[in-house]
Amino acid sequence: MLAKRCNKLRERIVERIFSVSGAITTIAIVLIVVFLFREGFGLFGSSTIENGYSLFVNAKNDISSLSPTDTKRIFDGEITDWRDVGGKAGEIKVFRFDEIFNLYSEDAFGDNYALLPDKLAEVIDNNPTIIAFLPDKYAPKPSSVVKRLTDRRITAADFVLGTQWLPTATPSPLYGMLPLILGTLLVSLFAVILALPLGLGVAVYLSELSDNRIRRIMKPAVELLAGIPSVVYGFFGLAVLVPLVQRTFALPVGETAFSAGIVLAIMALPTIISVAEDALRSISPAMREASLALGATKWQTIYRVVIPCAKSGLLAAIVLGIGRAVGETMAVLMVSGNAAVMPHSLFESVRTIPATIAAELGEAPSDGTHYQALFMLGCILFIFTSIVSIAAEIITKKHHTSKEL
Amino acid sequence: MKSTNNKIISAKHINFFYKEFHALKDINLEISSQSVTAFIGPSGCGKSTFLRLFNRMNDLIHGTRIEGLCLVEGENIYAKGVDTDRLRKKVGMVFQKPNPFPKTIFENVAYGLRVNGMGDKQFISQRVETSLRSAALWEEVKDKLHKSAYALSGGQQQRLCIARALAVEPSILLMDEPASALDPISTARIEELIVRLKQNYTILIVTHNMQQASRISDQTGFFMMGELVEFGSTKQIFTAPEREQTYNYISGHFG
Numbered sequence A: 001m002l003a004k005r006c007n008k009l010r011e012r013i014v015e016r017i018f019s020v021s022g023a024i025t026t027i028a029i030v031l032i033v034v035f036l037f038r039e040g041f042g043l044f045g046s047s048t049i050e051n052g053y054s055l056f057v058n059a060k061n062d063i064s065s066l067s068p069t070d071t072k073r074i075f076d077g078e079i080t081d082w083r084d085v086g087g088k089a090g091e092i093k094v095f096r097f098d099e100i101f102n103l104y105s106e107d108a109f110g111d112n113y114a115l116l117p118d119k120l121a122e123v124i125d126n127n128p129t130i131i132a133f134l135p136d137k138y139a140p141k142p143s144s145v146v147k148r149l150t151d152r153r154i155t156a157a158d159f160v161l162g163t164q165w166l167p168t169a170t171p172s173p174l175y176g177m178l179p180l181i182l183g184t185l186l187v188s189l190f191a192v193i194l195a196l197p198l199g200l201g202v203a204v205y206l207s208e209l210s211d212n213r214i215r216r217i218m219k220p221a222v223e224l225l226a227g228i229p230s231v232v233y234g235f236f237g238l239a240v241l242v243p244l245v246q247r248t249f250a251l252p253v254g255e256t257a258f259s260a261g262i263v264l265a266i267m268a269l270p271t272i273i274s275v276a277e278d279a280l281r282s283i284s285p286a287m288r289e290a291s292l293a294l295g296a297t298k299w300q301t302i303y304r305v306v307i308p309c310a311k312s313g314l315l316a317a318i319v320l321g322i323g324r325a326v327g328e329t330m331a332v333l334m335v336s337g338n339a340a341v342m343p344h345s346l347f348e349s350v351r352t353i354p355a356t357i358a359a360e361l362g363e364a365p366s367d368g369t370h371y372q373a374l375f376m377l378g379c380i381l382f383i384f385t386s387i388v389s390i391a392a393e394i395i396t397k398k399h400h401t402s403k404e405l
Numbered sequence B: 001m002k003s004t005n006n007k008i009i010s011a012k013h014i015n016f017f018y019k020e021f022h023a024l025k026d027i028n029l030e031i032s033s034q035s036v037t038a039f040i041g042p043s044g045c046g047k048s049t050f051l052r053l054f055n056r057m058n059d060l061i062h063g064t065r066i067e068g069l070c071l072v073e074g075e076n077i078y079a080k081g082v083d084t085d086r087l088r089k090k091v092g093m094v095f096q097k098p099n100p101f102p103k104t105i106f107e108n109v110a111y112g113l114r115v116n117g118m119g120d121k122q123f124i125s126q127r128v129e130t131s132l133r134s135a136a137l138w139e140e141v142k143d144k145l146h147k148s149a150y151a152l153s154g155g156q157q158q159r160l161c162i163a164r165a166l167a168v169e170p171s172i173l174l175m176d177e178p179a180s181a182l183d184p185i186s187t188a189r190i191e192e193l194i195v196r197l198k199q200n201y202t203i204l205i206v207t208h209n210m211q212q213a214s215r216i217s218d219q220t221g222f223f224m225m226g227e228l229v230e231f232g233s234t235k236q237i238f239t240a241p242e243r244e245q246t247y248n249y250i251s252g253h254f255g
Ligand SMILES: Nc1ncnc2c1ncn2[C@@H]1O[C@H](COP(=O)(O)OP(=O)(O)OP(=O)(O)O)[C@@H](O)[C@H]1O
Pocket: B018, B021, B023, B041, B042, B043, B044, B045, B046, B047, B048, B049, B050, B061
């Protein structure tokens, strides 16, 4: 009687432990996602100008705000006339804060630089075509001679459609993530195109065609490969593949989307093979026997019965493979060349989203827009992988209902 | 000579091995066409193994070996160069557990036709219907042909598997305990079905159910520990067995 009571109690406790740990895990995951998106969305609405700085022009100038790209091009000397940004003709004079110290001697600024704003205002007044990039701390008050350019806020369009990723440019960092998205898509798509047919082929071979001896050696070997850290793959890519690609295709550099795709494919293969093989293996022998007993050949049995039966497991393999390809960081960082430019072909250096996050997060101050932009990239990556798995889910569901499995 | 000609199946000095294990020992028998032959015997005596010889299903198991002569319609089915796919079209099989494919009812029955390269839609749906009618399932499923086969009951699934086997028009049907997982009503329907199918098919059936064997079969074979202890007309086996082991088994004194 007592023993029975104890048993019941124990079951209740175990049950509780499981449900509590389940709940904690779920909450943790939800919190991570919320955190990711909260940090990321802080980006929109931030000023396009570096934190703590503003741009000033002469009050007579009719320009009252500039896009981040125009700002950057003005300060890079690519745009030299106000006409090009919609103003009155006149050569733009770029003025950076430091230059004030060349114009006046130290004591002209008075105690504690109290007169510095006035001097800056004077400079702006004297140069009708000036654009000055000044810290807010010493900035002159807007007046009849000085006009502060109104801040433009970073918009989703700047972020998603911008073609330049220059997070450390001053005065106006550019967070166009299109090259990163395209880089990620290019590399992962190429990797997936390589890895899927190969991986599924090997899985079918291992589970259906190879004899037991080969399988007993190959399966653990493949699983071992799945556990190798990605740096090792990256190192292999860098040492072997990159020079090979460079020589074979006579390229200026071997670190290209092509190399990265191949390394990624190699990395994704073991996961795909292992999961797909398990899925195929789990199909009951009764299904195979039923098919063979009706006079179907081995191949007919494989593609008409085994593969359709294993469909959801195979899809899991595909999703995991794509996930690995899209999210992989280290190896890609090492072999892709890391050039954040719009990719035009496989044989150019590219940069992927995860590689960007890994490379830049350490340097981005945690209160700045750069930091937020990196989080936003994380969100995009999260959305990517979610789309892949939801699509897979829908495909299986659809199959189920259409054939009423 | 003439008598062997209407023997659709004959086994001569068959020995069968799973690796080292000697599962069938010197089996000899002949079966004439359009008859029902039942095989009985205690569990593990080799009934399934014997049945699976005739569509070479045992080939799928690694390390098996056969000695002796196994003829189907006068042809040595273990000769070199025998096309097992063709053999299996001629020798259909129904398994102990219903094993429909995760496809629709229609596609389950059509499967054997499709893998044999049959593409004519009209022909296929005609054949699906006649097969389902032969398996006494048509009336129950004619309105849900395109529903999943898994939505059927166990007994219906087993009749579906029979229909599936019939669709390729085999001449021989191997049935390994086809009713063992079914309730008495479903079992009765399958027994009726077997008796009816006898007109067109040669049926070999394994069963643990003595009454069933005596009800439906023309001949009965009694296996024990890999040996065919006795083989003869069902009436003789059940009323006047020659061997003591057979008598003991049938009367329930044994196993
Ligand atoms: N795949 C296998 N590998 C090794 N031995 C096997 C295999 N299948 C069956 N055997 C052995 O062969 C013998 C005969 O098996 P079989 O399945 O033919 O028995 P059975 O008469 O059909 O029994 P049951 O009535 O329980 O179905 C058994 O002793 C079994 O252990």
